[in-house]
Amino acid sequence: MEKGLSCRLCNVQITSYLDMDAHSGIIRMGGKNHRKRQFQDSKREQQEGKGVYINQLGDLKLSSTQAYFSQFGTITNIFIGWDKAKQDKMYSLIIEYEEEASVQKILSRDLRNKHWVPVVPGERKLHRVRVSERKVSNARPRSPSPPPPPQISFGEIQVCLSVHTDMDEQIEEIMRLTELCEEDIEERNAICKNISKTFAMNGYPNCVVSPFGSTVNGLGFRGCDVDIYLDLGEKPTNSIPSGPVDFTSDENPLMLADEGYDDSFNQQQPNGSSNDQSVSGKQSTSSSKESQVKKVRLAAQLLRHIPHCSRIHPITGARVPIVKFIHRRTGINCDMSFKNRASVLNSEYIRFCTEMDHRIRPLMMAIRLVFKRYDMAGGGGGAKISNYALTMMIIVYLQQLEKPLLHPLHVLQQFIDGEPELVDGWNFSFCADISKLPPLPVNKQGLFELFCGFFKFYSEIDLNSKFLSPFLGKVIDRYVLKERLPEEYSGRPEFLRPEGLLLDKFICLQDPFELTFNMCRNLPERGYRTLVALFHQVFNTCKLLKESPCPGGFNKLLNLEIVPDENIELPDPMQVFDGTNVYMAFLLPDISEVTLQKHLDIFTTDIQEKAASTDSIEMTIDDNTLAKDTTENKDNTMQEESQNTELAKDVAKEQKKKKIEVLISIIFCKCLQFMSAKEYEDKKTCSKTKDQDGSQRSNEDELCQPDEKRTKLDLSIEKPKDSFLPLNPQNNEWVVYHHVWAGRKRFHAEVYAMKEDLSVLEKEMHITDEQRSKYTPMLDLPPDIIFKHHVKIYQNHMCLGLEMVQSRKKLYENLFTWLRSYLPELMKSL
Numbered sequence: 001m002e003k004g005l006s007c008r009l010c011n012v013q014i015t016s017y018l019d020m021d022a023h024s025g026i027i028r029m030g031g032k033n034h035r036k037r038q039f040q041d042s043k044r045e046q047q048e049g050k051g052v053y054i055n056q057l058g059d060l061k062l063s064s065t066q067a068y069f070s071q072f073g074t075i076t077n078i079f080i081g082w083d084k085a086k087q088d089k090m091y092s093l094i095i096e097y098e099e100e101a102s103v104q105k106i107l108s109r110d111l112r113n114k115h116w117v118p119v120v121p122g123e124r125k126l127h128r129v130r131v132s133e134r135k136v137s138n139a140r141p142r143s144p145s146p147p148p149p150p151q152i153s154f155g156e157i158q159v160c161l162s163v164h165t166d167m168d169e170q171i172e173e174i175m176r177l178t179e180l181c182e183e184d185i186e187e188r189n190a191i192c193k194n195i196s197k198t199f200a201m202n203g204y205p206n207c208v209v210s211p212f213g214s215t216v217n218g219l220g221f222r223g224c225d226v227d228i229y230l231d232l233g234e235k236p237t238n239s240i241p242s243g244p245v246d247f248t249s250d251e252n253p254l255m256l257a258d259e260g261y262d263d264s265f266n267q268q269q270p271n272g273s274s275n276d277q278s279v280s281g282k283q284s285t286s287s288s289k290e291s292q293v294k295k296v297r298l299a300a301q302l303l304r305h306i307p308h309c310s311r312i313h314p315i316t317g318a319r320v321p322i323v324k325f326i327h328r329r330t331g332i333n334c335d336m337s338f339k340n341r342a343s344v345l346n347s348e349y350i351r352f353c354t355e356m357d358h359r360i361r362p363l364m365m366a367i368r369l370v371f372k373r374y375d376m377a378g379g380g381g382g383a384k385i386s387n388y389a390l391t392m393m394i395i396v397y398l399q400q401l402e403k404p405l406l407h408p409l410h411v412l413q414q415f416i417d418g419e420p421e422l423v424d425g426w427n428f429s430f431c432a433d434i435s436k437l438p439p440l441p442v443n444k445q446g447l448f449e450l451f452c453g454f455f456k457f458y459s460e461i462d463l464n465s466k467f468l469s470p471f472l473g474k475v476i477d478r479y480v481l482k483e484r485l486p487e488e489y490s491g492r493p494e495f496l497r498p499e500g501l502l503l504d505k506f507i508c509l510q511d512p513f514e515l516t517f518n519m520c521r522n523l524p525e526r527g528y529r530t531l532v533a534l535f536h537q538v539f540n541t542c543k544l545l546k547e548s549p550c551p552g553g554f555n556k557l558l559n560l561e562i563v564p565d566e567n568i569e570l571p572d573p574m575q576v577f578d579g580t581n582v583y584m585a586f587l588l589p590d591i592s593e594v595t596l597q598k599h600l601d602i603f604t605t606d607i608q609e610k611a612a613s614t615d616s617i618e619m620t621i622d623d624n625t626l627a628k629d630t631t632e633n634k635d636n637t638m639q640e641e642s643q644n645t646e647l648a649k650d651v652a653k654e655q656k657k658k659k660i661e662v663l664i665s666i667i668f669c670k671c672l673q674f675m676s677a678k679e680y681e682d683k684k685t686c687s688k689t690k691d692q693d694g695s696q697r698s699n700e701d702e703l704c705q706p707d708e709k710r711t712k713l714d715l716s717i718e719k720p721k722d723s724f725l726p727l728n729p730q731n732n733e734w735v736v737y738h739h740v741w742a743g744r745k746r747f748h749a750e751v752y753a754m755k756e757d758l759s760v761l762e763k764e765m766h767i768t769d770e771q772r773s774k775y776t777p778m779l780d781l782p783p784d785i786i787f788k789h790h791v792k793i794y795q796n797h798m799c800l801g802l803e804m805v806q807s808r809k810k811l812y813e814n815l816f817t818w819l820r821s822y823l824p825e826l827m828k829s830l
């Protein structure tokens, strides 16, 4: 059977000048003349989204396949790709429908892989075919891709940095080496102007083309993309034809076909930009997805006729549909979107932030450079965050500093003049007039100090349980947010809807304006782990650089090996410690039985204590239903033996858990010198008896006295010396009177050098001694924190849960966050 014939046989009109490459499924253009080709282009563009490509057809016949696929809608065309190796056998098919909806139905998630076609219509034998979206591409010989614009070079940066020793200077130098220069910016603005002109001349006189993103926010690296928002404006008077453009017609509206578009355009009309027009009125809404898709197609159609635009690629399936293209002369990548002005306005906000203080732009660029180096931020998919999200993380950091460099956004919104500009109901206005804003405290931190501070801040907080908000200007606990919405949000609680802000993601970073949007909602676990590793590793290297600066020191930060710790699971405290009020849970590293025992022995020399700790281990195991005496099962069958092995393993695990509990108790009681709850109760009773006038202070304000004041009252607590009680794993409640996490590092080097012979745990004990010698806590004030610890076996690992019982302000957060990194690190070093 001949190809042409079969098409006629099935009563489908196949356009004669279209032929199909059977093995690629791509329709190739057969026309020779340019105008005809353009006509065909347009025709095909019209069909975009209305076709499906089908292969793996087996021995199916056209009639049965057509019968099956006609149930989804009216078929307008079928193109057959014949199997080259076997006559009359179909290799693939393209079916075009009248409506896009038919294609969407066929490709819907439910149906996509379930197209079982009856081999003979009406019979039971079925054959599964593979169906995908029909992609159309030009077979026209393509001109070579324009060379990309000059990009930043890490090699060059490193060479240039090596002549500076001062870290602040190196950060300044990074900005100079990477920033867009005047010319680059002009180039990008010219692209926007030309696009605007093109659309204006072709039926959209009111269109507004606005660049956004790194081109305008002050943070663009050399060679960065241009993000463009195109508002087509009022309904066109001389509308662009929605059907195929007929290039044979004298009324062709696409006047730019091959001539008349070049950069001289700008020179002729230097002020002719519609670029700086703004949307009139204060309310603007988003185009619906459908209308954005239409605009994307229309724009792609128009851009194809601009000789300066190449590689035009509409992406209609994205959350925000865009047309991608490359500006031919400069090689600059452009992304054009049509959704709303939100991106233009939030870019203005970022620009405002970068201009608030001279340190902010170099700081942000240096951080962006580090993230780019490790491919942790930017576009192009993968397990990373967007540069926009990274910028917002830096903004939050600068807002929450003790002496902030930026105001929270809600503060900026309190000082706006006139009506706020709303986009989709969200307030996108902010006051950019510094003279109207409350003054910020003087902050004299250096650039590198701020840089280190950023990595320190994010390596010390448990991102997984936090909520980061540039609107609030701080980081708060997610659970707090669920319990009570901060008052700054009053009148805008929409974002807590289940489909709103996704609070259960690895990172929850709220968009400053569109409060329902979590900028990190798509970050996968691998990306999260790498990000956490990046924060830690960069911060650790920063500490070394602070101690010993060297020429080109920043280069060390660009040559790290960032490896996420694959062994660390991220347990959900609520899930692991069901029924308790555990606030934070983390895994403890696995330490060998021998090491564990060695350290337990050092601290449990007291016979009574030893007996107490080991007794309690055995006692608990005896109580445990799993812990049957395995020796009784000698004569059992193979099955029983294997059960016994399992049982023995469980017993061993349970035993180890008890030992870990003792170890944790040793660390808390001896190394960090927390008081056991029991001891605290005893002391309190004792101190109450002494306190004859009954002037016990429990007033909140007094609780917040700085430590220096408290030290003057010399009511020292004795260190828990020989009491075995705290080491009993059942005593898991601890009373904390001193900021054991603060300034500890200061004594570290000294103690470790002076007390070489001591074990790690003993050295830690000495560090606490040193630390505590600086002040004496007073017992008649309530303690800073009372907390409980819990150990559980989670997915074969030891997991530690920390539960807050009582705390002065949010001090427990500091303690827990510190313990989260301190304990695993300490245990690894045993």
Ligand code: UTP
Binding pocket: 212, 213, 214, 215, 217, 219, 220, 221, 224, 225, 227, 342, 343, 344, 346, 347, 378, 379, 386, 387, 388, 389, 519
């Ligand atoms: P990018 O993440 O591309 O940032 O977002 P960028 O600064 O342009 O970085 P590079 O140089 O291209 O890598 C671009 C703009 O898109 C909007 C913002 O306006 C941002 O400035 N955007 C991006 C959002 O509004 N929300 C997002 O989640 C991401």
Ligand code: MG
Binding pocket: 213, 214, 225, 226, 227
């Ligand atoms: Mg961008």
